[in-house]
Amino acid sequence: MNRDSNSYTFFFAAIMVIVVAGILSFTAISLKPTQDNNVKKEKMQNILSTVGITVERKDAEEAFKKYIVDQISLKKDGTVDENTDAFAIDLAKEVKKTDTDQRYPLYVAQLDGKKYYIIPLRGNGLWDAIWGYISLNDDLNTVKGAVFDHKGETPGLGAEITKAYFQQRFTDEKIFDKSGNFVGVSVVKGYNGGDNKDDNEVSAISGATITSRGVSNMIQERLAHYIPYFETVNPKIAEALKN
Structure with missing residues (x-):
């Protein structure tokens, strides 16, 4: 084949595209198990961080097994779905389903003789998805800790939700108001409540x-789905919600 011809140029380019594509595909397939494992361990790190446990990625799985004593997949009515692996639930896909079809993962941690309940979160920011985890004390009302992340929020503005100073604001906040109504925790512009931990803000x-x-x-939105389960764990919640 004439190397100066157009056909040779096209043939050579096509071969190079195929070779490069093959190399990239092989590399992606080869690295996928490592990438998946890193994602798994990062998830464990985030779950643990809500109860104050900070570990390096290499130690995440061991710490997770030590402190997370239960992983529960809940149905809309608060009953447990024994056939669904809570850790395997992809919340990005799950939130697109109807409330009835969704499964709600819940992690139970045991630390220093105390029990904590950790709930995965998923929502929308300014530009794209935001997500995270929030943990509650065994009263199922007081926030132990929270961690947030995002896909495309603005650096220096919305992206600040990943910073410790913002996440620490949620510690000791309540998700039920003084009358026992579930209200969550509101992030309020111009908030002037100081260190008040009973105003849900x-x-x-x-x-x-x-x-x-x-x-x-x-x-x-996310925590509201867990109220039926909370009522079965803490009768005081059920009684308050009836009144």
């Missing part, structure tokens, strides 16, 4: 109103 991020509102909505 925290201060919003300056200049990130929509992302802050997204965090509020995410917490309220």
Whole structure:
């Protein structure tokens, strides 16, 4: 074949495309188990961080097995679905289903003789999805800790939800008001409640109103699905909600 011809150029280019595509495909397939394992361990790290346990990625699985004593998949009515692996639930896909078809993962941690309940979160920010985890003390009302992440929020504004100073605002907040009504925790612009932990509110991020509102909505919407289960665990909640 004439190397100076157009046909040779096209043939050579086609061969190179096939070879490069093959190499990239092989690399992607080869790395996928490692990537999946890293995602798994990062998820474990985030779950543990809500109850104050910070570990390196390499130690995440061991710590998870030590402190997470139960993983529960709940149905809409608060009953347990024994046939669904809670950890395997992909919340990004799950939230697109109807409430009845969804399964709601719940993690139970045991630490220093105390029990904590950890709920995965998923919602919408300004530009794209936001997500995270929030843990509750065994009263199923007081927040132990929270961690948030995002896909495309603005650096220095909405992206600040990943920072410790913002996440720490949720510690010791309540998800039920003084009358026993479930209200979640609202992220409020211009909040002036100081260190009040009984008003169900925290201060919003300056200049990130929509992302802050997204965090509020995410917490309220996700936690609401767990109330039927909470009522079975803590009779005081069931009694308060009846009144």
